[in-house]
Amino acid sequence: MIPGTLEYAIHYIVEERLDVRIFDARYNNDDTGRKAINPKLLIKIILFGYSMGMISSRSLEKACQKHTTFMALACGRTPDHSTIAAFVSSIDLEIEELFTKILLICQEEGLLSGTHFSIDGCKLSSNASKEWSGTFADLKKKQEALQRKVKEAIQEHRKTDKKEKASVTDNERLAKRIKHLKQKADRIEKFLSENKPRIGSTGKEIQSNATDNESAKQATSHGVVQGYNANAMVDAKRQVVTHAQVFGSGSDTSNMQPMLEGAKQRLEKIGNKNPLKGKQISADTGYYSVENLKACEPMKVDAYVPDPQFRKRDIRFIDAERHRRSVDKRKEKYKSKKRFFSVEDFRYDDRTGRLICPAGNALYVRNRNFKTTDGYKAIAYQAPKTACRACHLRSKCLRNQITESRQVHIFSDHRPGSLTDAMRKKIDTPEGRHQYSKRIAIVEPVFGNIRSCKKMDRFTLRGKVKVNIQWLLYCMVHNIEKIMNYGRSFAVT
Ligand code: SF4
Known part of the structure; x- marks a missing residue:
């Protein structure tokens, strides 16, 4: 492996800097059974595979048989896809520790400033179908419709059976269809009997999903997807991810508290005292909510979270209209001009x-x-x-x-105790605008790198715990790349 490449960095970090004794209890089975594949090899294969957009265990299995870099990382071992898949889906506790250890290496390599952090999220589809979403009443209706279709198909099957010239293929096709419809109806029935309706933050029932009930419908710029909202909190100096977590909700209005808590715990574990106290935290308008601003109070962070109207009040954007695309302006022409008295x-x-x-x-x-x-x-x-x-x-x-x-x-002009008003005033100051303007350069490149360069466009596992493992693995790859590019020990002399 050539120094300066990502495969070299992964190999060096996993072999020399990462303590993987946490896996010992599970993989040291010298007394009984078949010899297990060293978890170090699996971690290296998975991290390198993720860096190339290979997220499926079958593609990783193939790569270990054909791709020389994978062969070198796996020391000639060829783990099969079930071994890789079982490893990824079972490291929910270990992954947290591995991520923190990588973060510690980032700190040792001088990649953390700990002064300004930005939070953002991206909505990614997961291994769940939005066709299987709905309230319990919707799903019940769907199940009844499927049962009706089964009955119709059985009747059609009987009719075809009675025909003298009924072809074997027709019968087979109908039998297959009946089996398929029955399976679908049974699946919904099982789901409804084993689960309870999901209740949202407003106390009303929200949509459940029969394939992955922890996922949610997410509105993205290219339509609605069924999946997870993957959040990351990024340090300003070298865009290192300090905390990453997925949420089964399409909105960011209550994500601030778990993100701040998670980042605080990680930074404390790597030896920082009061790591967020007085530090600047910026997040986009999606995070502007009373709940999120309240979460910043006990942490004593210097938060910059603007309201959706802040650009309209910003004098720097006074002539922003002239930069709008002509196609948008044309659309505007056809929009309703109806305006109600305010x-x-x-x-x-x-x-x-x-x-x-x-x-x-x-x-x-x-x-x-x-x-x-x-x-x-x-x-x-x-x-x-x-x-x-x-x-x-x-x-x-x-x-x-x-x-x-x-x-x-x-x-009244003064709303005592209003966090949102105080934030609006803070964002409208030159200092507020200056601090918030840093956000785009801190956090957006991380999502650009993970989604475009690392080709992360969907999670392949089901359930929040497993999806969280995949998201942390991607963020670890991103952090290792940062260590490779900017770490003191990796500096080209
Ligand atoms: S508030 Fe005044 S303007 Fe509005 S509907 Fe009533 S009377 Fe008319």
Whole structure:
């Protein structure tokens, strides 16, 4: 192996720097049974395979038989696909330790600054079909439809059987179809009897999935996929992944707390005291939620998480419109121009102390101490039903024409204890913009590298634990590459 190549780095790190005694209990079976393949060899094959986008165990098995680099890494051993697959899916505890050890090597090699971290996630499909998704009621309906189809197919089979000239292939085809439909119906029945409905954060039932119930539907730029939301927290200096975790939810609004906790624990394990206290953490607007901002408080981190409207307030983007693609501008032309009256269209009358609507009617105070679910205080105004009922501006004022009268909430300028308001103010400062602008250069190249260069486009395993192993393995490959490129011991002299 040639120094300076990734295969050399993987070989050197696994052989010389990585302590793999955690596998001893499972693989030291000298007394009984067949001699196990050294876990070091398996780790090397898997990491190198992942770096080339070979995620399936069968492709790794083939590579060990044909590819000279794989042969060298495996010391001539040829593990079969079931050995590789069983190894990957069973290292849920060991992988956490291996990842932390790689992170320790990154620290020893001077790749961590520990000053600014960025969090982001990518939504990847997994080994689950979105056709098998739905609430329990949906799945029950699907099962009943399948059972109906089975009955129809049996009837058709009987009819064909009675025909004198019934061909053998027709009978076989129908028998196959019946078996296939029955299998599908039984699968849903088994799933419904063994599982309970999934309840979302709002307390309502969310969609379950009969193939992988921990995965979720994820909205991506190229449509909806059934899979996982793979998150990574990245250090600013050399884009080293300090913590990685997958979530079975399409939204990032509650991921901050587990990501910060996970990164803190890892950084503490490698010898850092209070690793996140006072450190800058940036994340995109997907993470802007009260829950995420609350999670930053006890950690005492200096978070930069902008709201979705922050660009509109940023003077640097005042003429951003002219850079928009003409095709988007054309689409805009066909968009509905319908605009409803907003709070700004209502005028406060200082003399009477009442709010005046665009039609000139005075609104009355319905609740002076109105509180939103996020704890924001406001004064709730309501227009008289008689005024709205006959109003000529009704279609411009009420989104839903069934609504009897318009309500308006005027928030007080100062919302005590509002984390979201404080964050908006912080992001709008020159320092806030400067810190947030670092995010794109810190975290996005990591996802670019893993998804484009390492060809990671889907997880092949099922279940959150196994998918998490695959995601950590990919992030480990990324970190090893960083050690190879920038590590002190690897520096070309
Ligand atoms: S719908 Fe009601 S609140 Fe709206 S403009 Fe007309 S009267 Fe005023």
